[in-house]
Amino acid sequence: MMIRRLLHYCSPRARRLVIVELSLVVVAAVLQGIAFLLLVPLLRSLFIGDLDTSRGWLIAVGGTAAGYVAASWFASQIGMKASTVVLDSLLERLGDSVVSLPVSWFSTDRTGLITGVATQGAMFVSTMPYAILRQILAGFIAPGTVLLGMYFFDWRLALTMTVMVPIIAIGYRWLSRAIGRGDKAHSVAVAEASNRVVEFARAQPTLRTAGHDSIADRLVEQALQDQHDQYRGVVITGGSAIAVFAGLVQLSITALLVVGAVLATGGTVDIATLIALLVLGVRFNEPIVAAGDLGGGVAVAKTTIDQLDELAAVPRLPEPEHPATPADFGIEFQGVTFSYNGAPVLRELSFTAPTGAMTAVVGPSGSGKTTITKLIARFYDPDAGTVFIGGVPVPELGTDVIERAVAPVFQDVYLFDDTILNNIWIGGPDLPRDEVISAATRARVDEIVERLPGGWDARVGEGGSNLSGGERQRISIARALLKDAPVVLLDEATSALDIGNEIAIGQAIDSIRTGRTLIVVAHRLQTIMTADRIIMLDGEGGIRESGSHAELLAAGGAYARYWRERVDATGWQLTRHD
Known part of the structure; x- marks a missing residue:
């Protein structure tokens, strides 16, 4: 489900790379599981001293391991390339979504939300296939292969492990949901804190006249404290969920040891096979615990995908299939x-x-x-x-x-933190410099230029903070003239x-x-x-x-x-x- 949602936001090239990467991960995980299964006959033959048979099984283990290494290497190489392409896709889709949103959507400050998605969110999601999904798939597919193979050696021990699978699955789902809820609340708190900090920075001239302990100071402090509280909640909830999940996995090991001991005492399984299967049982659980640790990462990535879905779901203004042409401009x-x-x-x-x-x-x-x-x-x-x-x-x-x-x-x-000339040039980016200056002069921007060091190339500051309100409006009028x-x-x-x-x-x-x-x-x-x-x-x-x-x-x-x-x-x- 998560993979399908991610692929929805990928370009065709990114989609191909992710699919190839994850396919190689699946192949590598299956080969790893087979390699571990082959250890059972290998250990059994070594235990009884059959060296000729051991040699054949050793070659089989080595060949399977070599295939696993090759598949893993190619998966990692393609995965690193896929991360970059996926990031480009996410940012491009975010940009397309933002420019297609109705302007009314921006009537409230959305700076924190857009900033969060465009920076930490997109970066985290783009690395998820390589850094998280790869290990989660390996953590479940390799043990799944081992579990299926155990039925060929002793169905009773395999059945013991199978009974624990639904319990582990429910625990994993609970873990992901718990971390996901916490991260969603934390994401909202981060967006609010970002909005308050940006607002605080922009309003400094006004705030400094208000003195210390202004309401803006308290709002920023409150937003940051809320972000801290939500993050602490994520850590506590996530840590508790991971600990419970690890306990469930260890319970399956305990069940396997108990059943194995009973079977060995009753003489219905030979010691060599039991030892080999117990080793497999331990190996069955280790990657699942590791996958549980990473399961919270998928929940965190889901928050960003949810935000992209929310942006995509914002109602757009209807657009005509064939735009009409106005008779005049009344x-x-x-x-x-x-x-x-x-x-x-x-x-x-x-x-x-x-x-x-x-x-x-x-x-x-x-x-x-x-x-x-x-x-x-x-x-x-x-x-x-x-x-x-x-x-x-x-x-x-x-x-x-x-x-x-x-x-x-x-x-x-709003003026961009660039030169006066470039801020006007936005009105007609294909026009020559002299036409830009001509339009600016008609809007009386030349008077502003004359007093500033750097002239037309003087920077206006963030949001045009180096200029007065009237001067910013003159530049805006110059843009309209140029357009x-x-x-x-x-x-x-x-x-x-x-x-x-x-x-x-x-x-x-x-x-x-x-x-x-x-x-x-x-x-x-x-x-x-x-x-x-x-x-x-x-x-x-x-x-x-x-x-x-x-x-x-x-x-x-x-x-x-x-x-x-x-x-x-x-x-x-x-x-x-x-």
Whole structure:
């Protein structure tokens, strides 16, 4: 079962290598069992002094042992190669799974889970056929061969050993399950601890202002303590299970010795055969005990396979067999309802954002402004209703078409720990350097470059930590310009920006809007008043008003009040600064 699940995640080449490796392991284990069985007639002939017969049996043992060595050597060589290929397969399947997951799956922090699978988990599973399964198969197949062969010498001793097989099997299954449960809980604790440590590292500037003994310190400490407790539980449970299993195996040896002694006392078995069979009985148990020790390793590997299964089982957004082509790049919402975990954000929302125009979305916090942009980018599908791009329902376009057509610029911009230029180049990796710089200059990134040592090759730090929020957003806008997508989604979060960044981002918006359908979650007064169309949300999942700035002011309704409040608030802030 475990082997079949592993092969499911292997590439064709990895699958072939693992099958060949394990086949050779089986052959080697059978040959080993036969070699031990041949010791019975060999020892019996030596015991009675029949040297000529002993010589023939010795040659047979030597030939079988030579076959065992050859099969084992080839199995080990192929096994080492298979481990590398299996690791590549697992990481490739993990990568394919991650990029096909709906973006909504990443709405909670999955860093610890993905990191655990991609590092220790994948590495452990890839070495399992060579380091664990090989020894487990040998630990059971060789004794199984010995057990079958014992029936040819003395069925009573063989039957004694056979009676113990179900007991040993039940013990092994219990051992694996006990360790598996503990490792699964430990894996969850490791993922949580990883998330907390990453969170702790990223939030250092904020945490240092909070002083020592902040809640983040306690959360990290609690997560690490939980990981320690779970690991201790794995060690205690695993150790106890292995000890019980070893006791069951030793019980079979005791049973064999008792039955053998009774048979020898009764004279129904000769001493030479009894000694040889007792030696085989001991050899029967030793590899089973070793296999029991390694059985926990299979349970640990199963945890990673379970996690890969869970990733594969996450529902994907439906994709069309033949993606449609949009007539243009206008956006339309038709009766769209959407909720997060059952809490409605949008209720039967309907509006149109004309192609080639800028539509500003305004409204109170939590009214669904950012959700609208994420539905257009198809991070989610609506619970009800339809989102159209160019007159085509988004699900009929498919993810590839939408990714090419839509360039999102959200508040939380993530930059890779690379140079400024390379972080922009992601928007058009096939374009020449001068076009990248041209797009970056239109987004006013050149102003950032001028003050940094290294210029365009200055590193931004992990997550863009060397830059301010406004500077990171400028780089994100430059990516969108470079991508040259016909639809741009911009969450224009300017509330925490300094005046320089606010002006720069405003100019970048002016640069990006030409010839594109631009949907802006607008905060700046300048952006709002220059939009071709304004949609004001009511905070209850619907639209309160829509129209141009002039039309809405003339109507004297909710938008006009909102506008006056914003103007007054801005004027008050400026007065205070003066």
